[in-house]
Amino acid sequence: MTATVVNDRVNDRAAAAGRVSVPRGYRFELVKLVSQWRIRLLLLACWIAPALFVAAVSRQSTLPTDTLFGRWMHATGWAGPLVMLGFAGTWALPLLTSVVAGDVFASEDRLGTWRHLLVAVRSPRRIFVAKSLASLTVILLLVAGLACSSTVGGVVAVGNQPLVGLDGHLLAPSDAAGKVLLAWVCVLAPTLALAAIGLLGSVALGRSPMGLLLPALVALAMQLAQMLPLPVAVRLALPSYAFIAWNGLFTSPTQLGPLVIGIVVSLVWAVLATALAYLLFLRRDFTNLTYDGSGRRAITTGLLPLAGLVALTVAVVAVATPSVGSGIQQNKVQRSVATAFAHLYRTQTEQLNRPDVTEAQLRATAACNKGAGHLAAEGPGNDWRCVVSWHLPGVEATGQAIYQLDVTADGRFVADGDGPKEVNGYFLVRTPIGDAPNPLWQFDGNVELLSTPPPKG
Template identity: 75%
Template structure:
């Protein structure tokens, strides 16, 4: 009688990435807070845009806010501006900032490791699931806000940030491109959330890292930073999309913002991956390490800002704050010429071209004792233009409030019949004089044009 020896059983391999991704995605979507966020992002923007567009008072302090009665695309851009300041950083904190910490709170790491059998695949699937949910949230904000504007106001032309008129098709394409551009900084903040979730364990600080970073960067953006440092921050890409609404588009800040955000996303994700693979999963009381966050998180990211600022300063011609008298004058004169043509059409006057108007501007900041450079609400500008067959030149005065990020609000200060407040009749109803108050945007990275 011969004995039969069973062949040794092969060790079980790691679970497929697709199965792990599906499992992590189901876990995320099954959480009540994620379901609430999805519902809010797909419903609330439409209700907000519809409600505000029906009111007589508009959020004029917000970019494109004063245009919400004129076109449905303005409402979506108002939501985009708010989302970049508050909503998107908060969403990344609630989704990516809790991706790994939730396992620490529930004590389920050992079960997950037994099921997946690969820490690498656990990290990949959690990161992919978090990004998927964030993309769904951003898509909801965009689609919902556009739907609300189209339903209440309609698909109408949009006045850009240099006064030129975008046809409905161009407005649609540019608005969608603007929403696409904020995906890169959203991924950067999500990567910071993953890093905090890995490094700090069950500590609530990991959940707050993206929101805390957004707050610190918002404060930094309010300061008169050198332009090279400003665009080296990942939050600058949340503002650079405004340059898409000029002609020609201010693509320099947009491209640099996208590149900086993607570098941040890759760096923070790599740091989180490195920390995750070196974690001791047998320690069930792991609560993270403040020293580890400092050495493997904060220091590399601060170094990345310094390195990026040095590179930007070396490859771009802009210096100082990026807000200079010559650039501001060019921007204001261009916007005035475009809006003068729009005003002429609305008032039924003969059409003139920008070349015929030959508009120019002369600006001064705070009087003769203040250097004409940098942000502030003390800019005073005189715009002159000429009409065909008219010898005398026209003059209009504007008070400008220029913010450190390059956005400015021009407030007409006379003569009243040119840039004062009065109603004009448009195809969509009465509207304020387009030359009364309008928004503009200065390209911080452009070189100063002399003469």
């Protein structure tokens, strides 16, 4: 009896001595990831390519005006990282999370190395934690590369100039720098959600290519959903909205409501998907060398809880927010267009060396309709028309300008000047960095989807 107890204690000590701690496992998994040629190539690309791209585009005569802040890439270096952020949220980040998180567990299935890893580490729990942290570290390095590289490329190529916000007001370079950094930090939340979905797919589907593609497919489906005229509650309940909601940082006052909801929803998705991946990983049979994932378990333990989360978040957002329908309403569009026009009118006045005028003196208002007044003035569409009116000190006549608007389902709009040409037509104005198009000719704006009271005064 005594000998048995002694042997058990010796075995326990040997097992404890042979266990690999989480920090050691994390370093081992991180080295394994970084040693892969495709990960090294991605790191190199993310830290170099954005700077070259932003610098090259900023030097071109034709700018990506269909991209948010693209029309300002000649004017300031802070527009470049925002253009890159829009591209990253749509394409780059979903693909990066697929390559890293979507393959971190499946690679062991393809190589057949689970038995060796389990013998070395002796704890599926520590293996899961180490792999998850290693993949998260690589993803953060990739995102940091995109942000830093595009910022350096923009500032070096164009300069540290003020940035025009989405309501026409000028952001000082220091303010623009802080908001650009904050915007990149905010998209980490939906990136974590996609990374967690990648972990779930990698665990649930084994060596199947679908596990690798899952984050990209989920992101694509959510992007398509954001393009549809969905109710506000459904739109905000998807983590993909956090890739768009950073737009609200560049208005005054900032539109924080949708951004906060998008971040919270994304973090909830990240926690739930990671927990589901953890439970599936602990339940899998490592003795089966031909394991290809459990389709039924992937649906019951992975897909159904996430679908239930969507329904729950839609209900919570619908109750917590006052907005209904598309969130794009006539009074919001009119207020956004009038505010942006007033700010940009002051910019134009300065560039044309005219007497300064304040927004309060202009008293700009907008009257907008949709479909030439034959349709209800709400919802997205390219058939919005606005007539902006304003007043100048000492002038009795009221100035008016016409704009054609293309309003997208996420609240962004592009206003295209339709006369008079002396006000919002195309002509060049003198700026400190050279000639530039009339700021009132075309401009971007943003309609907050959540209901907000009109500004006082």
